[in-house]
Amino acid sequence: MSDNAVAGVSTGPAEDDVLAELTAPVPEVGDGGPEMVQLLTPEGQRVENTEYDHYLDGLTDEDLRGFYRDLVLIRRVDAEATALQRQGELGIWASLLGQEAAQVGSGRALRPQDYAFPTYREHGVAWCRGVNPLNLLGLFRGVNHGGWDPNEKNFHLYTIVIGAQTLHATGYAMGVQRDGAVGTGDPDRDTAVIAYFGDGASAQGDVNEAFVYAAVNNAPVVFFCQNNQWAISEPNERQTRIPLYQRARGFGFPGVRVDGNDVLAVYAVATQALNAARSGQGPTFIEAYTYRMGAHTTSDDPTKYRVSAEVEVWKHRDPIERLKSCLVHQAKADQGFFDAVDGEADELAAQVREGCLTMPDPTGDSMFDHVYVEPHPVVEAERREFAEYHAGFATEGGH
Amino acid sequence: MTSMTIAKGVNNGLRAAMERDPKVVLMGEDIGKLGGVFRVTDGLQKDFGEDRVIDTPLAEAGIVGTAIGMALRGYRPVVEIQFDGFIYPAFDHIVSQVAKMRARSLGKVRLPMVIRIPVGGGIGAVEHHSESNEAYFAHTAGLKVVCCSNAEDAYWMIQQAIESDDPVLFYEPKRRYWDKSEVDVSAAPRELLKAQVVREGADATLVAYGPMVKTCLQAAEAAAGEGKDLEVIDLRSLSPLDLDTVASSVEKTGRTVVVHEASTFLGMGAEIAAALQQRCFYHLEAPVLRVGGYNLPYPPSKLEEEFLPDLDRVLDAVDRSLAF
Numbered sequence: 194m195s196d197n198a199v200a201g202v203s204t205g206p207a208e209d210d211v212l213a214e215l216t217a218p219v220p221e222v223g224d225g226g227p228e229m230v231q232l233l234t235p236e237g238q239r240v241e242n243t244e245y246d247h248y249l250d251g252l253t254d255e256d257l258r259g260f261y262r263d264l265v266l267i268r269r270v271d272a273e274a275t276a277l278q279r280q281g282e283l284g285i286w287a288s289l290l291g292q293e294a295a296q297v298g299s300g301r302a303l304r305p306q307d308y309a310f311p312t313y314r315e316h317g318v319a320w321c322r323g324v325n326p327l328n329l330l331g332l333f334r335g336v337n338h339g340g341w342d343p344n345e346k347n348f349h350l351y352t353i354v355i356g357a358q359t360l361h362a363t364g365y366a367m368g369v370q371r372d373g374a375v376g377t378g379d380p381d382r383d384t385a386v387i388a389y390f391g392d393g394a395s396a397q398g399d400v401n402e403a404f405v406y407a408a409v410n411n412a413p414v415v416f417f418c419q420n421n422q423w424a425i426s427e428p429n430e431r432q433t434r435i436p437l438y439q440r441a442r443g444f445g446f447p448g449v450r451v452d453g454n455d456v457l458a459v460y461a462v463a464t465q466a467l468n469a470a471r472s473g474q475g476p477t478f479i480e481a482y483t484y485r486m487g488a489h490t491t492s493d494d495p496t497k498y499r500v501s502a503e504v505e506v507w508k509h510r511d512p513i514e515r516l517k518s519c520l521v522h523q524a525k526a527d528q529g530f531f532d533a534v535d536g537e538a539d540e541l542a543a544q545v546r547e548g549c550l551t552m553p554d555p556t557g558d559s560m561f562d563h564v565y566v567e568p569h570p571v572v573e574a575e576r577r578e579f580a581e582y583h584a585g586f587a588t589e590g591g592h
Numbered sequence: 593m594t595s596m597t598i599a600k601g602v603n604n605g606l607r608a609a610m611e612r613d614p615k616v617v618l619m620g621e622d623i624g625k626l627g628g629v630f631r632v633t634d635g636l637q638k639d640f641g642e643d644r645v646i647d648t649p650l651a652e653a654g655i656v657g658t659a660i661g662m663a664l665r666g667y668r669p670v671v672e673i674q675f676d677g678f679i680y681p682a683f684d685h686i687v688s689q690v691a692k693m694r695a696r697s698l699g700k701v702r703l704p705m706v707i708r709i710p711v712g713g714g715i716g717a718v719e720h721h722s723e724s725n726e727a728y729f730a731h732t733a734g735l736k737v738v739c740c741s742n743a744e745d746a747y748w749m750i751q752q753a754i755e756s757d758d759p760v761l762f763y764e765p766k767r768r769y770w771d772k773s774e775v776d777v778s779a780a781p782r783e784l785l786k787a788q789v790v791r792e793g794a795d796a797t798l799v800a801y802g803p804m805v806k807t808c809l810q811a812a813e814a815a816a817g818e819g820k821d822l823e824v825i826d827l828r829s830l831s832p833l834d835l836d837t838v839a840s841s842v843e844k845t846g847r848t849v850v851v852h853e854a855s856t857f858l859g860m861g862a863e864i865a866a867a868l869q870q871r872c873f874y875h876l877e878a879p880v881l882r883v884g885g886y887n888l889p890y891p892p893s894k895l896e897e898e899f900l901p902d903l904d905r906v907l908d909a910v911d912r913s914l915a916f
Contacts, residue, residue, distance in 0.1 A: 337698060338692075338695070338696040338697075339696055339697060339698075340698070342697075342700040343664075343697065343700060343701060344700070344701075349664070350693075350696055350697055350701075352689075354684060354688050354689070357657065357684065357685065357688065357689060359657075360653065360654055360657025360658050360660070360661065360685070361657060361658075361660045361661040361664060361689070362661060363657075363658050363661060364657065364658030364659055364660055364661020364662045364663075364664070364665070364669075365661035365662070365664050365665045366661070367646075367658060367661065367662055367665075368661065368662045368664075368665025368666065368667050369665060370643075371617070371643055371667070372665070398651075398653060398681075399653055399654075399657060399684075402649070402651045402653055402654035402657065403654070403657070403658075405649050405651065405654065406648070406649060406651075406654050406658050409649060562695075562698075562699065563694055563695045563697075563698055563699035564694065564695050564733055564734055565694070565734070565736075565758045566694065566699075566702055566756075566757035566758050567756065567757060567758055569832055570832045570835075571831075571832055572733075
């Protein structure tokens with residue numbers, strides 16, 4: 194029954210629970226409503242949309258196949274990381290299962306000079322920015338707090354405090370304005386910033402303050418909310434009384450809901466919003482309506498708070514199957530392509546596994562590095578004490 | 593030499609830093625046309641424009657959170673928190689982000705930002721306007737915490753804090769804002785993180801910072817009339833602490849009283865006392881004593897004179913130390 198439970202955590206529901214779930218009515222599962230921008234139906238049929246279709250004009254068949262490849266590879270990396278956690282190689286993992294299209298669609302709409310501020314689940318965006326997936330694992334393995342240079346790929350470190358990064362993104366965008374990198378018409382200069390967060394974060398004061406600061410400064414920032422329906426165990430109705438995208442109006446900028454499992458719609462909506470930011474039209478709020486197919490993290494057990502029937506509904510909206518159907522219908526990819534992508538995904542997963550298992554542990558004295566830029570007497574004194582303490586064992590052993 | 597107030601010292605220091613480095617921007621509530629509620633940024637928006645002296649929405653987490661983003665983009669934001677008691681909405685960003693970003697990034701990211709906080713009581717204000725919360729931040733690795741006590745330090749220390757590549761909390765003693773003293777704008781400044789012996793003496797050492805430096809100097813003056821020769825140290829930097837300067841003084845006098853407005857329990861005095869007993873154990877003639885605010889919520893202003901350390905409470909502690 195609990196096929197959404199992650200193996201190894203739940204000992205399985207008691208018999209009464211099984212019966213209760215079998216006889217429970219299928220829950221009402223929101224479909225995003227008529228306002229939601231969708232360019233591909235869950236069956237992979239193209240839906241015409243006069244406002245957004247033209248954002249896809251520049252996409253070649255190669256690009257579409259590239260989206261598919263991104264979706265498959267990042268899902269495979271995610272599955273490998275979940276397995277590594279189950280095998281004790283990672284302390285925890287936050288899976289993006291189900292949210293691949295929201296992340297790839299927005300990630301691929303970014304230009305090199307744009308800057309992304311992620312939560313801790315944006316593995317798909319990291320992939321699009323060119324961050325080595327292996328680098329994401331250090332944090333979850335406990336080797337570091339973030340193993341990449343944010344300025345190398347314009348992808349900030351994962352932020353764990355919920356919503357805090359929306360303010361950092363807004364401030365960064367205010368810096369972009371002061372650099373004169375907005376509204377120049379130069380496609381290589383005009384810069385947008387994108388802040389990722391979730392439906393749970395929408396309740397945070399920081400997020401609401403970020404909306405205010407972005408609005409009054411007309412900052413070139415896109416607020417990209419992946420509404421995956423669940424903030425750990427709390428459903429949308431514990432976070433909001435109105436659809437999230439409608440909140441933007443109250444802050445004074447546009448809000449749009451997009452089918453977060455439709456990579457083409459996300460790409461189109463994100464492109465529109467990023468263009469607006471780069472050209473000086475200020476912020477946009479995007480609510481990518483999606484679903485967290487797995488647990489919040491590997492420490493979570495969603496069978497305690499949601500029914501599998503809901504998960505089943507969302508399985509039919511799967512972002513990868515939808516794009517695959519479209520590519521097949523439109524004869525833009527053949528079985529050889531799909532097989533090749535699967536093969537590449539397995540290779541990538543093997544590399545990630547190998548890299549994880551051979552990742553060196555940090556040395557003890559490295560924790561004293563990088564606390565301050567300038568020399569600090571307390572840090573240096575404690576570094577010496579630490580070294581002397583450990584050297585003491587070596588001396589004792591020598592006797 | 594020019595005579596100026598502490599407020600003007602900070603103002604002139606900010607101006608000098610902004611003239612030197614176009615990446616220096618000021619952010620805060622009412623700091624533009626109004627020049628801040630204490631007028632510390634008076635005239636700066638007029639001269640440097642609204643892009644560099646930014647009137648922010650009234651939300652402190654937002655001010656510090658966006659300042660972090662500005663710093664990530666390569667700016668050197670100087671944030672003004674209007675009153676000490678209003679820093680708490682920004683506490684999360686300061687402790688969880690500002691302090692930790694460099695270590696988190698393995699040294700890849702710098703956050704060269706300054707957070708200015710008018711600190712302390714004695715101005716007859718309503719609640720939340722008279723607090724001394726420096727110990728919270730001094731307790732947090734990754735931050736530097738400094739406090740000026742006179743116009744010359746105000747002028748130089750704010751510039752040094754802005755030049756620092758590490759984030760600095762910069763405390764300004766609000767009840768002393770209008771105290772005047774001489775500033776030599778052409779002399780080489782003292783090091784930012786060094787304490788200063790502001791009065792030499794042989795019998796006991798008073799250790800203070802910010803608003804209590806003046807109180808301690810007055811106490812030393814009064815004690816001199818009774819034949820007691822007190823040394824006074826202005827710590828200037830609270831994190832890191834310049835314990836070398838304090839320890840050399842204590843090794844000379846053997847007696848120490850630490851004075852601050854903040855509550856004594858787990859305050860700066862607790863750390864200084866612990867450090868001195870480790871470093872100067874055989875030089876101490878008496879236990880290190882502390883004079884500070886009582887361990888209470890800051891009281892209504894009619895009671896603040898009884899809550900805050902004053903000349904008499906300092907001298908009382910000195911007498912207890914000398915009698916030990």
